[in-house]
């Protein structure tokens with residue numbers, strides 16, 4: 434199979450939910466043009482959006498909530514620090530919620546410490562690991578996605594907390610449908626809905642309910658991994674995307690986070706050239722690597738495409754970076770630590786990964802090495 438690439442960025446046709454217009458431009462690039470006033474007639478009026486945000490803050494205060502006015506899901510990464518930043522100095526009582534399933538890095542712990550110092554209360558939620566590791570392993574072995582249920586937990590748990598404490602405003606990060614290409618109706622929504630959750634938090638409708646039924650895990654144990662339906666169309670709780678109100682720009686978010694002491698890596702890690710992503714936990718590297726096996730692109734592509742859209746990289750320079758970083762195999766140290774965490778023998782773990790290599794795009798050369806035909810051509 435020949436992969437087709439967006440003419441403007443380097444997104445491949447193998448990416449789920451990606452579509453191209455007649456000029457061969459992907460839907461994520463089309464979204465990004467809307468963000469830039471100079472480039473588009475359907476430009477977003479960011480000052481109007483900021484006024485809408487301020488109205489929302491006033492509304493949250495007027496609710497006279499019993500415990501907190503706003504809740505923010507946080508990983509301790511640059512984006513979540515930016516979300517907290519947007520709420521500071523507005524007289525709100527802020528609760529940040531972090532979900533930690535035991536693989537936080539040292540630098541990730543350090544960055545998370547910035548949150549209470551900024552002026553938000555912080556709850557760290559630790560799911561019990563017998564079940565959570567089981568969910569990671571089923572996700573990995575059956576679906577090639579170790580983050581499958583972790584991802585739904587990160588989205589859902591803070592919403593459950595909002596519901597329990599009656600917190601009126603929940604400030605989520607970016608709307609993936611808008612930023613990375615997806616359904617147009619969902620992309621233009623400011624609030625999270627069940628439909629969005631099923632598509633972008635759960636993978637293609639694999640919610641905790643569906644997953645639990647398939648793998649015989651009672652829903653009483655999985656409720657916290659699922660979207661609380663009471664949130665949708667709720668006039669007392671509004672769960673909105675920060676990226677709707679403020680231009681979601683990784684490099685800008687990095688600057689904001691650094692002003693609160695956020696630390697990035699000293700050296701770029703495997704799989705990408707950026708030093709400020711994936712610093713807080715380890716499983717994401719595995720998730721991204723399987724993406725490379727399944728779809729022939731990884732996180733260096735994600736980052737390069739974003740930098741092309743921002744005008745930081747030319748398509749040619751971006752191509753070079755993607756070639757250098759994107760297809761890097763997992764390092765031995767990484768394989769050791771993740772196999773240990775998930776109780777796999779090395780060979781067993783490698784065997785599982787290999788099952789997800791898409792043989793329509795990956796081929797073997799005469800030296801028995803894997804390569805992608807027409808990789809990044811045109």
Ligand SMILES: [Zn+2]
Pocket residue numbers: 439440441442443444458459460461462463
């Ligand atoms: Zn594109």
